[in-house]
Amino acid sequence: MEKFTQINGLVVPLDRANVDTDAIIPKQFLKSIKRSGFGPNAFDEWRYLDHGEPGMDNSTRPVNPEFVLNQPRYQGAQVLLTRENFGCGSSREHAPWALEDYGFRVIIAPSFADIFFNNCFKNGLLPIKLDVDTVDALFKAEAVTANFKLAIDLEAQTITLPEGTVYPFIVDAFRKHCLLNGLDDIGLTLQHMDEISAFEAKHRAAQPWL
């Protein structure tokens, strides 16, 4: 997993609540047996005017000029600013894979769906929950600022606006540690192998039908 320390990233506003994982990466792309290459199909049904299928040359497809990600000013965005309950629906990790492969490193929203939120941290993607008013303020600031970038520092847990305002954010200590160091949690868990084995022996002795 790629480490996350700090970025100064261009912000793209996706002004919708309840963006579901079917919208983030439509089902036909889940047929891949790989982890990579989903970026060109992130938000496929909103981003392109035709119907996308795996294996198409996405560079030749007609793009929807209305969709925010397609606007020239947002090319190269690393920060996705959005509304409540982002990532609801399916548990597909293809959603964070697609966002990460597109180039996003941070998603800011008032709330996230649980499974999606969890999946982000496994893929070097930092989801940040801010209160509704702060998110609203960021939308407003972005709308009136060309090339609106946010400096996001995971170690310090801060978001800094171009004009200097700083917002703190909260992140779980264990997840922060893993993200800062790019750690694979399987390796960390296996450090407790003896405890797992001891638990398992006791658990299965008490419930031998398991």
Added chain:
Amino acid sequence: MSAQTLYDKLWNSHVVRQDADGTALIYVDRQLVHEVTSPQAFEGLRLAKRRPWRIASLLAVPDHNVPTTNRAAGITDPVSRIQVETLDANCAEFGITEFKMGDIRQGVVHVMGPEQGATLPGMTVVCGDSHTSTHGAFGALAHGIGTSEVEHVMATQCLVAKKSKSMEVRVEGVLGHGVTAKDIALAVIGLIGTAGGTGYAIEFTGSTVRGLSMEGRMTLCNMVIEAGARAGMIAADDTTFAYLKGRPFAPQGAMWEQAVASWRNLHSDEGAVFDTTLQLDAAQIKPQVTWGTSPEMVVSVDGCVPDPASMGQDKREGAERALVYMDLKANTPITEIKIDKVFIGSCTNGRIEDMRAAAAVARGKKVAANVMQALVVPGSGLVKLQAEQEGLDKIFIEAGFEWRDPGCSMCLAMNDDKLAAGERCASTSNRNFEGRQGQGGRTHLVSPEMAAAAAIAGHFVDVSKI
């Protein structure tokens, strides 16, 4: 010891270790595996030269990509075929039990697991699929996980997790004629919203819930993720035990008696405290129909499509967008909405009781002329077999429905069963998101009775009146 909730009991009995900040390692008893969210996990194991910790805890089945017709021809879509073949190869390589496409036991993973007795009370159950919450119906702690976690559980038999908050949804009283567990689920989502359960594990309690069959309980727990809750659960009781007894993976003989004695403790204690409680009166619940592009956009069948202008600022924009996508006008009576297709099946409503309920409505009737396709997709090969033994297939076929082979099918349209742009479907599945059943397709979520009745009438009808 103070009174515990069912969730407390399930959580506490699976904590391997817990850090001061609450981050815990939770032991996993059962992992179900399907073809879509597992290939990258198996690849991860191989790259790290790891083996699954406990092979016997794994049970695999292909369901999302499989065709529901003409199986003799195999899977014609080469990309889908590769994914299913990859599951077959991975299961063979690691020695994992798999019910392959030709096996009578193959089916939607959340229908197959309980049917085999592979889901037992007191277990922790995970699967790389958000509808894993279904298994909580057995007094188990069950929820969906991502592919990284699929790999993590395979490699370590544990999940890194923090305890959720607890919510009790208490439903008391008698359900009206034609009102089902699906309607309870949709009514709850309508009440608390699609994020109302985020951060919670939901336990359903009350006389109505205790009166539900296991099929109904599974439907209810299946849908909690549509309210944002990862896990839903219901206390284990005699209904649970009667369903499980004699199933292939369930304990037998003296071990069965020992297990049941232990499982009788799987309920919330008298006086246990939940973080939140919600109460519903079963008698007030009517058949539900979704009108928009989120499961929370739902009304009773005797209602109308709501007017976004009457909504608060926070809901208005989403509702306006949904009405455009759904091509619906505010204040249209639900029963005036005509449909093009019907889908009966899925992990929500693909069980034998659902087949019976839909067949009872369809018996002796014909699918309306404006309905171009009405699919019935049993949840598993065994559901299909039982339905055929009861003659349900003939009822459906005579009425003009198509009787298919088991799989996820048009619930998410990863195989050939999908809506074309603009088509409107009465569906017993669980998500009405934009494009879920096919790009541009329009989904209305309903119960099996409501779907069958809509197929016959060509538009929604109130099954509580027939």
